[in-house]
Amino acid sequence: MARISYVNGQYLPHHEAAVHVEDRGYQFADGIYEYIAFYNHTLLDGDAHLKRLERSLGELRIPMPVSIRAMHVIIRQLIARNSRIDGGLYIQVTRGVARRDHPFPRNTKPALVMTVCAAKTPKEHEVKDGVKVITAPDIRWGRCDIKSISLLANVLAKQAAGEKHTREAWLVGDDRTVTEGAVSNAYIISKEGELVTHPLDEHVLGGITRDVVLRLARKAGITVAERSFNTVEVKNAREAFITSTSANVLPVIKVDDKLIGNGKPGPITRQLQELYRTYVFKQTGRML
Numbered sequence: 001m002a003r004i005s006y007v008n009g010q011y012l013p014h015h016e017a018a019v020h021v022e023d024r025g026y027q028f029a030d031g032i033y034e035y036i037a038f039y040n041h042t043l044l045d046g047d048a049h050l051k052r053l054e055r056s057l058g059e060l061r062i063p064m065p066v067s068i069r070a071m072h073v074i075i076r077q078l079i080a081r082n083s084r085i086d087g088g089l090y091i092q093v094t095r096g097v098a099r100r101d102h103p104f105p106r107n108t109k110p111a112l113v114m115t116v117c118a119a120k121t122p123k124e125h126e127v128k129d130g131v132k133v134i135t136a137p138d139i140r141w142g143r144c145d146i147k148s149i150s151l152l153a154n155v156l157a158k159q160a161a162g163e164k165h166t167r168e169a170w171l172v173g174d175d176r177t178v179t180e181g182a183v184s185n186a187y188i189i190s191k192e193g194e195l196v197t198h199p200l201d202e203h204v205l206g207g208i209t210r211d212v213v214l215r216l217a218r219k220a221g222i223t224v225a226e227r228s229f230n231t232v233e234v235k236n237a238r239e240a241f242i243t244s245t246s247a248n249v250l251p252v253i254k255v256d257d258k259l260i261g262n263g264k265p266g267p268i269t270r271q272l273q274e275l276y277r278t279y280v281f282k283q284t285g286r287m288l
């Protein structure tokens with residue numbers, strides 16, 4: 001199957017898709033991205049992702065490269081040209097190409113790149129039996145609410161997780177607060193039975209899946225507390241899980257050396273997995 005990518009107005013064979021060496025994304029990680037899943041050619045929560053993209057750009061004072069409407073047209077074209085029914089779409093916007101100098105260049109057009117890849121759904125055994133995570137120091141910058149392409153700290157944490165044969169790394173601040181995962185949001189069901197996740201602030205990315213799952217949880221009568229939790233609370237938690245566009249809702253059964261609950265996915269996590277599956281089905285017609 002031919003893989004086609006979009007680069008600044010052109011649809012190109014993926015192996016020919018390239019940006020200039022003086023693109024500020026390459027030089028300074030001066031840009032942002034989004035990852036959107038699609039099923040049956042339909043974007044899952046496309047509007048929410050594009051709204052977050054617009055917000056990330058606004059925070060960095062990078063102009064929108066094209067309108068949201070035009071972006072929808074490009075996305076539809078690109079998905080059709082890649083002839084994939086289910087998959088993932090990366091959208092990346094940088095401040096553009098300019099002579100290397102730290103301050104914003106003048107009269108530079110932002111660069112827009114989109115690529116399509118195979119759907120990144122979790123493995124069946126991960127969905128059923130849950131996954132292990134490690135903890136790692138949160139060494140990221142102070143604006144994690146922006147979906148920046150500057151991901152070096154996340155790369156290092158995810159590498160450490162892989163080396164320990166675990167799925168994810170939970171990032172921990174100096175005060176032992178768990179902020180989020182290297183590539184996902186983090187949750188526990190506390191001893192008291194409430195669903196706890198870090199509040200939306202500059203320490204975490206406002207996950208689109210997070211938003212949906214919290215809405216579904218509240219609707220189902222689950223008590224939700226958007227407050228920080230620390231590694232001590234994790235050890236005493238009844239359940240734990242992660243969410244992201246590629247993980248959906250994934251039970252966490254072990255954090256470092258400590259089993260969570262009885263080491264099996266808990267009932268609230270199971271309930272949320274089912275609610276999310278139904279949510280995706282209703283929107284895209286695909287049963288995950």
Ligand code: PDD
Nearest residue numbers: 035183184185205207208209244245246
């Ligand atoms: N991860 N936090 C971080 C640091 C992330 O990179 C992501 C997304 C999330 C979850 O956001 P969302 O629910 O909008 O995908 C939280 C990538 C893109 C992924 O694995 O899907």
